[in-house]
Amino acid sequence: MFYTKNSGMYILQVIMTWLIFVVIPNINSFGYSKKGQHLWPQKYKSCAGKLQSPIAISTSKAIPLSLPALEMIGYHDFLPMPQIFANNGQTIKLAMNKNVTYGRLPYIFGAIFKQNQQYEMEQLHFHWGIKNNRGAEHVLNGIRYPMEMHIVHRNIAYSNFSHALQHEDGVAVIAVFFQLQDEQNELLQSLVSKLPDVQWAHLELSVNISITLASLIPLNTDIYYIYKGSLTTPPCSEAVTWIIFATPVPISFRQMNTFRILSNGEEILGDNFRRLQDIGQRKIYIRRLVQSSLRVPSGLSIKQDDSRWNFSNLSWFWS
Template identity: 30%
Template sequence: MTEKLLLLKYILAFLVCSSFLQIVNNSPIRNVTPTKMVRTHENPWIEHWEIKKQRAISSWSYTDPEAWQHSFPTCGSNLQSPINIETASLSAYPKFYFGNYGNIDRMTVTNNGHTVLFSLPSSIPAESIPFITGGGLSNRYNFVQFHFHWGNDSSHGSEHRIKSKKYSAELHLVHYNTKYGSFSEATKYDDGLAVLGVLIKVGKKINSPFRAVVDQLNEVDEDGDETTLVNLISFKDLLPSRTTTFFRYSGSFTTPGCEEIIIWTVFDDSITISESQLSKFRLLKGRDSLTLVNNYRPVQSLSGRTVTYRSHSGCHITINWSHISSPIVDIYQYSTCVFSFYANSFLTILGVNL
C-alpha cells in the first residue's frame, strides 16, 4: 500500500510540472469585461419560424458578409462571432450536465434557405426536453434546435477556428435560459442563450449515429422544404467523446441581426463523419435555388474579449500576474488542485479509499 502511494506521488508530481509548463507557454489574453448589449430577437436562424416570416426578414446572403452591417448595424459591433481561438485563460468551470440528451423522436427538419434546422416536435412533453446545466452556466438552459455550417469541400466549412485551423463543418446546439420563461423572452438578455459549438472533421468511416441526421436530407433539398424524421436522434452521439474540455466566450449570432446575447461554448474535441455523409449537405438548395454551400461567416475580431478554457481537471491558474500579486501562491493552489484531481482518479483505479 505504501509503495503504491509513493509511486503515485512521483507520477502526480511529474504531471503537475508538465501541466504548469504547458500553461506558461500559452499566455492568455488580457481580461476585459464585455460591454452588455441587449437587443430584441429578430433572427430567423435560431428558432423554427413560419417560412413566409423567414423570407420576409431574411434578405441577406453569405456572398458578402461584410455588407450585413449596412442593414443590420449590430453586425459591425465589437462582440461578434465566430472567432479564431488562439489563446485562453484557464477557468475552473464545473463539468456540463446533459439532461435528456438521449434519443429524441420525430424531430422536425427545415431548410430555411441558409441552413438545415433540426427542431423538437411540438408534442414533446416538458419533462423530456433536452437541457444543459453546469459548465459555468448559472442556470438551466433548455434545447431549442441545432443546425449546421459547411463548405463546398472538406477543407473548410466551420465557423470557429482553433489556432487558425479550419474544420470541415460545424454543429451548433442552441439553448435558452429557462429563468426567462421562454425562448423569445430570453433573447432580450445577454445571458439568454447558450450555444454549444461542435467542430466536425471528415474521416474514412461512416458515423453510424449520424445517419439519422443525413438520411432524410433529400426530403428538404429546396428552400422552404420541411419533413419529420423517422429515426431517433441521440443527442449524446452528436457531442464529442470528450466534453470536459472546452472554450468559453461572450459573442453573437453568426447571422443577421448578429445580436450579442450568446454564451458560446466551443469544444476542443471534434466529431468525425464520412465524406459521403457531409456531401449530402452540399446537395441542398438555398435561396434562389442556388447550391447551399459555404454558409459560414468569416471569423471576427476578438476586440479585447477574454476567452477562457476548461481543462480536463477543471483546475485554474492565473498567468496575468501584476507586480503586487504572488505567482507562488497561484502555482501552489493550482498544483494542489491538479494533485487532488489525479490522486482521486488514480486511487479510484487502484481501488484505494482515502
C-alpha cells in the same frame, strides 16, 4: 357538392401532404457572400457590435480555468418526437415542434453558468463548406474544419427565445466541429439519411428521427473553450455564451457530400459560414483538468471549503 369515396380519400391525402410539407416564408433572408455579409448591419444593427461571433481561437492565448464539467441532461435520451426538420435556405435545422407538448427537453448547466441557471435546447443546425478546407465558423488554432454544428439553448428564466435574445445571459450555444474520415460515422446516419428529403430550399418536414444529442457531440467533452459572443446569423444578438468542444466529431466524405447536394433556392447550399469577427478585448477561457497549470484571473476567489472557483466576479474582458 357530392364527394365519392375515392375523391374523399384524395382530398385527405392532399391535406396530409400539406401537414407534412410546409413552405417556409423567407422572412429573414440574408446572404453569405462577402457583399451579402457586409450588408447585414444595414438591416440588423447588432451585426456591427463589438461582441460578434464567430472568432478565431488560440489555445496558447486562452485562459485556463478549473471549470466544473458541463452537465448535459437528457443528451443520452432520444429526442422527443415528432421533430421539425427544415431547409430554410441558409442551413439545415432540427427543432422541436412548438405545437406539440413534450416532457422536459434536454438541458445544460454547470460549467461557467451561475448556480441554478439552466439552458434548454431550442434547436440545432449546421454550417459547412463546398470544399473540404472550409465550412466551420470558428477557427481553432488556425484550423477551419469542414463543418460545425450549433446546439442552441435558451435560458429557462426567459419565456421564449425572442425574450432570451434581449438578455446577455439568454442563450448558450454548444459548438461541435466535424473532421473528415473515410469510414462512415454510424451515429450520424439517422440524421444524414433524412437530408435528401429536405433537399430543396424553404421546406419543413415533420420527422421521427431516432437520435440522441450525445451521438452528435464528441465522446471527450472534458476540454472546452468558452467566451461571450453573438448569434452568427442576423439579427446577431449579443446574448450568447459560447461553449466550443476541442475534440472534433468524425464524418465520412460520403456523409459530408450529402450536405453538399442541398439547395438554397438558387444554387448549392454551402459555404454558409460567417467571416471571422474581431475578438476585441474579450477573454477566452479553456477548461483544464490540471489545477497546477492555471493562471488565476484577477477578481476570482477560491472558497475555503471548496476547490472550485467562485465565478460571480469573473471578468469577460481585458481591462
